[in-house]
Amino acid sequence: MEPFKYHVFICNQQKPDGTPCCAARGAEKVIDTLRREIAAAGLADTVQITACGSIGLCERGPNMVVYPEGTWYSDLTPADIPEIVRQHFKDGRPVVRLVNADIKALRAEIDANRAKYMAALKMKDESGTPPDDLTMTIRAFMESRVILSAIELDIFTAVGTGAKSSEVASKLKTDLRAAETFLNAVTSLGLLEKQGNIFRNTPVSMRYLSADGKNDSRMAMMHMVGLWTRWSTMTDCVRKGTSVSYREVTEREAEFTQAFIAAMHSNAAMRAPLVVKMVGTENVHRLLDLGGGSGAYSIAFAQANPKLKAEIFDLPDVLTIAGGHIAEAGLADRVTVRPGDMRRDDFGRGYDLVLLSAICHMYSPEENMALLKKAFDAVAEGGRLVVQDFILDPDKTSPRQAALFALNMLVGTPAGGTYNETEYAGWMRSVGFADIRRVNLPGPADLMIGVRR
Ligand SMILES: C[S@@+](CC[C@H](N)C(=O)[O-])C[C@H]1O[C@@H](n2cnc3c(N)ncnc32)[C@H](O)[C@@H]1O
Ligand code: FES
Numbered sequence: 001m002e003p004f005k006y007h008v009f010i011c012n013q014q015k016p017d018g019t020p021c022c023a024a025r026g027a028e029k030v031i032d033t034l035r036r037e038i039a040a041a042g043l044a045d046t047v048q049i050t051a052c053g054s055i056g057l058c059e060r061g062p063n064m065v066v067y068p069e070g071t072w073y074s075d076l077t078p079a080d081i082p083e084i085v086r087q088h089f090k091d092g093r094p095v096v097r098l099v100n101a102d103i104k105a106l107r108a109e110i111d112a113n114r115a116k117y118m119a120a121l122k123m124k125d126e127s128g129t130p131p132d133d134l135t136m137t138i139r140a141f142m143e144s145r146v147i148l149s150a151i152e153l154d155i156f157t158a159v160g161t162g163a164k165s166s167e168v169a170s171k172l173k174t175d176l177r178a179a180e181t182f183l184n185a186v187t188s189l190g191l192l193e194k195q196g197n198i199f200r201n202t203p204v205s206m207r208y209l210s211a212d213g214k215n216d217s218r219m220a221m222m223h224m225v226g227l228w229t230r231w232s233t234m235t236d237c238v239r240k241g242t243s244v245s246y247r248e249v250t251e252r253e254a255e256f257t258q259a260f261i262a263a264m265h266s267n268a269a270m271r272a273p274l275v276v277k278m279v280g281t282e283n284v285h286r287l288l289d290l291g292g293g294s295g296a297y298s299i300a301f302a303q304a305n306p307k308l309k310a311e312i313f314d315l316p317d318v319l320t321i322a323g324g325h326i327a328e329a330g331l332a333d334r335v336t337v338r339p340g341d342m343r344r345d346d347f348g349r350g351y352d353l354v355l356l357s358a359i360c361h362m363y364s365p366e367e368n369m370a371l372l373k374k375a376f377d378a379v380a381e382g383g384r385l386v387v388q389d390f391i392l393d394p395d396k397t398s399p400r401q402a403a404l405f406a407l408n409m410l411v412g413t414p415a416g417g418t419y420n421e422t423e424y425a426g427w428m429r430s431v432g433f434a435d436i437r438r439v440n441l442p443g444p445a446d447l448m449i450g451v452r453r
Helices: 027-040 078-090 103-127 132-153 155-161 165-172 176-188 204-209 218-231 236-240 254-279 296-304 316-329 365-378 398-411 421-431
Strands: 006-013 046-054 065-066 071-072 192-196 198-201 286-292 310-313 333-341 353-356 378-391 433-440 443-452
Touching: 006 027, 027 046, 027 078, 027 198, 071 078, 103 165, 132 155, 132 176, 132 218, 155 165, 155 198, 155 204, 165 176, 176 192, 198 204, 218 254, 218 398, 236 398, 254 296, 254 316, 254 353, 254 378, 254 443, 286 296, 286 365, 296 310, 296 316, 296 333, 296 353, 310 316, 316 333, 353 365, 365 378, 365 421, 378 398, 398 433, 421 443
Parallel strands: 006 046, 286 310, 286 353, 310 333, 353 378
Antiparallel strands: 006 065, 065 071, 192 198, 378 443, 433 443
């Protein structure tokens, strides 16, 4: 018994440049249209859509197979989709003009394509050329760099509701030939559209990357622009074993801090309700949010429990930003700020909950032990410490994001890193915490919780 009346497999396989594939023939737009038309027709509970890898008709993509009956559609365009949704999924009649009706011919085409593919693989292997996925990963920086420069130049705001390359060049005071080349490349990445000589934002670039966007994320993304520079020092950092470009947090430019905290905030605001739910706020009257950044976690805890008072401990420049978020949430009476340096200052006493979110990765094991000891002293009897961070698997090679983040700390801090559960539990136990447990959360970071008995 199927949970859905129809199950649609639609190919969005990306192959190396020049090789025919559904992605290169516009599969994303077809899938997007299909999802929207299905939802608009009220068929989301009837039709399950699964984007999939190659189904063997690569020169005639985008291709789609509809089960249970096994109807094979090829050469789809967004314009075909409303008809398929209406006629096939609503009325049960496949759109004959788009269907591969000759099953024998279909099978022969798939077999021929498979043979061609296998022969090409063999040839490639014999030639000694590195595998495509390796080459694509090595070249991935090009795409990343284009988007980072587009954000830095503020291309998407300049394009606005539509502009010629000459208009963008004159607005941004860039070279005309370079602007045209650059806009073409951004278009090839799917973040602009081009009709004639007019460039336009896509829904995604308009929403997230333009000053006029509903969820303008440019400030948070500027943090990645900064990280690019740091990551370029990776080779030297590996040789030296530490960051070669580290500057004390107190010495960073205001723009760096603003972008950094905006990036932290966009993640924290999304995760905070989940963390509050998993930790709970019962019997929590005093929360200390060490390195609380934008204040997103303190605000979420205070919103969940009207009796809870939260204190954000951070550097003075950062607290100015947190103050704005606190005022916006109307919580200035219960969420307060305390300027200080985590490495030097005492944290006080008697807190029911001490939160260390995305802090421990900045420090070495020894520094973390010292930090956790001060945190223990700040927790009241029966109170808890909650650490949120990337937690590596025992052999430290996964999850990938945590393993890569360890390098982010190598290039950005004197001795930070990412740690595994055994390390966190060991530090917490050694400073006095009991009932230590890990709480797994969706996304890249988890919680370690300990109680002061
Ligand atoms: C990675 S952010 C985490 C922010 C927040 N806890 C979150 O999860 O979104 C690290 C925070 O620690 C603060 N910080 C770094 N060094 C500090 C220090 N020595 N004393 C106090 N705060 C510090 C930074 O300003 C920043 O807000
Ligand atoms: S790439 Fe889509 S069918 Fe082969």
